[in-house]
Amino acid sequence: TLIDKAEALRESLDLEGILVTRSEAGMTLVQSGQPPAHFSASAREVFDVTGAGDTVIAVMAGCLSAGLPMRDAAHFANHAAGVVVAKLGTASVSPEELLTAVNAAPAGAAGNVLAxxxxxxxxxxxxxxxxxxxxxxxxxxxxxxxxxxxxxxxxxxxxxxxxxxxxxxxxxxxxxxxxxxxxxxxxxxxxxxxxxxxxxxxxxxxxxxxxxxxxxxxxxxxxxxxxxxxxxxxxxxxxxxxxxxxxxxxxxxxxxxxxxxxxx
Missing domain, CATH: 3.40.50.620 (HUPs)
Structure with missing residues (x-):
């Protein structure tokens, strides 16, 4: 399964966690010693997926460098990707846009409230x-x-x-x-x-x-x-x-x- 493969890769590379991006299915975070966390895709409209993966990597890196837990970093990265795919062409997300997207999300939409x-x-x-x-x-x-x-x-x-x-x-x-x-x-x-x-x-x-x-x-x-x-x-x-x-x-x-x- 996807989680089995992610966990095997995490162990082989001795990583704390692996974030798997799954297009319209959202993202799944696999961490050592914790149940997998799934993040439903946050985009309401998708115009162009160019740069979505780069956005996830950049936001994850920034959040982790700032000391956020990996699950919170994935939460922000998921919303950032939802912002950029709603734009045409290669786009970026501003801090203001990210905060707006996070604040507009339903309460509890941090990874374990799922459809x-x-x-x-x-x-x-x-x-x-x-x-x-x-x-x-x-x-x-x-x-x-x-x-x-x-x-x-x-x-x-x-x-x-x-x-x-x-x-x-x-x-x-x-x-x-x-x-x-x-x-x-x-x-x-x-x-x-x-x-x-x-x-x-x-x-x-x-x-x-x-x-x-x-x-x-x-x-x-x-x-x-x-x-x-x-x-x-x-x-x-x-x-x-x-x-x-x-x-x-x-x-x-x-x-x-x-x-x-x-x-x-």
Missing amino acids: ETSLASVLEDLRAAGQRIVMTNGCFDLLHPGHVRYLQQAKALGDVLVVAVNDDDSVRRLKGESRPVNTLDDRMAVLGALSAVDYVVSFSEDTPARLIDALTPDVLVKGGDYAVEQIAGHESVLARGGEVRVLEFVDGHSTSGLIERLND
Whole structure:
């Protein structure tokens, strides 16, 4: 797989990391001791790809020389490439243009908040490399200590944790017109910042059954007192020889309780 080849090259050259540019598929950063980070292509319009690779190299070099972590440097380089391919001919990106592009990006778009198709490709590579994929889902409207503990327990069941998040319309249908309190972008950004969470993806249906079937996790996790048969997506996971686990929620913490206290 792409990740296997990148990792083999990184090891053979004794490098800290390798950034693989993938045209319209974005970029993938492979670092020692860390899960691969995928960056979706940021360009809204593409007029000319001339110089995009040079731009990535230049911005990566500048950011790393300034002391930025490799993942942050790749984040900036990805946005810089998105700026130059929207111009005709060989072009450069100014600091002002780069900052504008970064600030205009959705919250959390720093590498682990992915579209379904991009995530499916990344998980395929990770699975081929022997990584055990764990997946859970929820609204995660107001994140609290119970959520954090639950996600830490879920991550402990495998190597890579994927969190699927209901989009705003889905939350509204399930929870009522006053929800969500936080937008989808904000909810995904907070989840993506947690150390236990490797990737975040959204879905628009009332249940994540279709998404679970598409992403084929090795372990499906749900919190609460559900029976396995009540958990959306359990059929496809079990049919592939996977595992479905139910974890207990931490008492005393709930989003509904937080909202009630805020309204008092």
